[in-house]
Amino acid sequence: MISERVNGALVIRTALPAETEAIADLHLRARSTYYPDGVPQADFDWTEAWRGSIERPDGQVLCAVVQGRIVGIASFRTPDGAPADTVKLFQFHVDPGHWRAGIGTSLHAACAEQWRADRRRAAVLDVHVDNRRAQAFYARQGWVPDPENPPAEGDHHLFLRFSVPPRE
Template sequence: MIRTHRPAGSLVIRTALAGEAAAIADLHVRARATYYPDGLPEDGLDWPALWRVAIERPDSHVLCGVRDGRLAAVASFRRDEGAPADSVKLFQFHVDPGHWRSGVGTSLHAACVEEWQADGVRTATLDVHVGNARAQAFYARQGWIPDPENPPAEDDHHLFLRYAVPGE
């Protein structure tokens, strides 16, 4: 089912379509490249194929923000294997750099929270690259806190955050 959220303005947040996987992967790469000072490292992954799998997975949610007919943001989440039934992991959350500080990310995050509330989720988790100060500040403004059950390892390049989903 395609759910659509219509925040104020020309932004529409809706379920992503499999045919958008390449455009989503392109946005993903552009957003990630901004926090690697030496350029995005080659990871050898076929991101369009991985996004298509995420979109088509029956247990996954992929939401995209579309402004004026163009992809502006994307979020992917699902229940993580072995995690409590009332929790979800936010695997990807990217805003096109051309839309930073325009409210797109905040609207997309609010749509994720609405989905989580509708699905009975109480806790969300994510990991964010230690070098991505912009994302860390964004998540802090949304109410995410360091995950006390998953402190960062000394040799890891990620911080683990937790979000208490407000009750409806």
């Protein structure tokens, strides 16, 4: 479990299976901000998908909690076929009502600390081309376009890479 406090108000920890509904709800609220025509798979059972992510033995879901309420989530694991020192950030969302409060930065720092502890050297992710806010956030955190995975014609995602800094 990871625990971090910012001004005594923010706690970052491993998500619990009982929190899947709250996590799925936050996920859909955040995603709806960058899909102009509606969230794809809006009728998909995201609660069950998040339960599966939380229970995966080869992955981890972190949540940022303020006053007992989940306000940020991050899900990562080693993607199929990737080197053991690479992790993929599959989901990273902050509740839109808590944007620009430092929660995303703190949650990202907790992810990077876990990746260091797990001896990861690189992280990868894909971000929707219309999600300019996320792209700017990731750039501020040190993510760059992945030279090994350029976007394909007609793909709606950009592929980014992060070099996990070594322990100081």
